[in-house]
Amino acid sequence: MSSVGSTTPSSRSSGSRPRRAFPPTATFRPRSLPRAPCRVERLGILPGMIRAVLFDAAGTLIETREPVGGVYARHARKHGVEISARRLGEAFARVFEAAPPLVFPGLGTEERGEQERGWWRARVHETFRAADSAQRPDDFEALFEGLWRHFSDPGEWKTRRDAAETLVRLRAQEIQTGVVSNFDGRLPGILGGLGLLSLLDTVVLPADAGAAKPDPRIFAMALERLAVRPEDSIFVGNDAQRDLAGARAAGLRAVDATALATLADLPLTTTGSTAP
Template identity: 40%
Template sequence: MSHPIQAILFDGVGTLFRPRGSVGEVYHAVAAQHRPDLTPEELEAAFREELATAEPMAFPGLSPEHLKAMELQWWYDRVYRIFARFDILLDFETYRDQIYEAFRGPAWVPYPETRDTLVQLRERGLTVAVLSNFDSRLPEVLDHLGLTPLVDHAVYASPHGVAKPDPRLFAIALERCGVGPEAAVHVGDELGDDVSGARAAGIRPVLVDRDRRRLSTVELPVIHRLDELLPLLERL
């Protein structure tokens, strides 16, 4: 390898941590009050469809207060569109806040191997960053999970005006880490946001496939758990 690895960038949700229970279950706890016939699976599918077609949550040049207000409105719009599909808009202003608050720090859990993997990367002298399309709750989530001391930089999309897979967000993370793209690896669970975005930025991608649906190749290394990253780095 011509350029030694100096920094590891990690996606957040689905890579380092996951919801405590499914997103569909959180939405169902509210929806069941009005539509008991709906299932968590239906609401989960609606959430994923809505998220896939939504404009990026990216608002450049705003004050912290205005930024949080824009993030909140972005999420309110998502919740409204999801519940409108099922004609559940009674008391919307009440339960939209319930859903937003449900995804703060306590709503998330790290994967079992996350902490040890980050510790070992830091022990090797590598810079560790989180690069996420999450919002300004990300530092709170990392802190709640006890990961803040193990992360050198946390970069999230909303204040920068760009979101993954835009290579400009990757460039911001590289600048924070003080390395060029040739000295970094990006680890994430999405082919579009993570793999394509990293490649567009000139960064080597590693795909996290916890469902074991893909095989590792020279062009795209695949791991099933984060602790598989450590031996993989020796071969990149």
């Protein structure tokens, strides 16, 4: 989830989900051609010929440095609203769970960015109404702008422990890596600021696929870009429905990131031929 820019309810601490100064919305394309497959051994998954490992973003590879509720509460106080971080965090989680997909098909980059920003503005408004409908900020637009900028800053995010090292290990085994996220167009900028973008072969967002997880189309676009089959791929995510059930419905094997102490707990063992 995110919170005006993250896609995790309490920093997921979980995104989208989305929080950055106005997004660099350029579509991210695969950097390289498919590589030869290697065998990868995973928690609870029988070894098989794996050619790609895809990840969710917020809550799996990255997370906010401060819980969403705490950020909302701090910014709200500047505008005359006193609501606890706990109540705001819980309200955000409910609002995010019920929100429509962040999908705006048929729009150009600039117009889509405006629509994504408007989507987040609506979620922030709903969050404060759900937390305490009796309180109103003295300047909602300024409150929203402050939240948008906060979550747009890569410095307000951090990588999950061993995330970069895990991506490096996968690539060392000639396994392609990518992100499939329900985040908005700011995500590539955040991943770049955290040093992860160069370790990924593709980043697929709802704006690219015209669909959001758990819709199989967003997974299919990532597989198409990497030229790999679902059965040769693994998806690592933290949301039971959007990530795990969605990936399985699309034919991928799924790993629950919440079951891992760190991403290094995905043991990688090359056991087979690396020939195509």
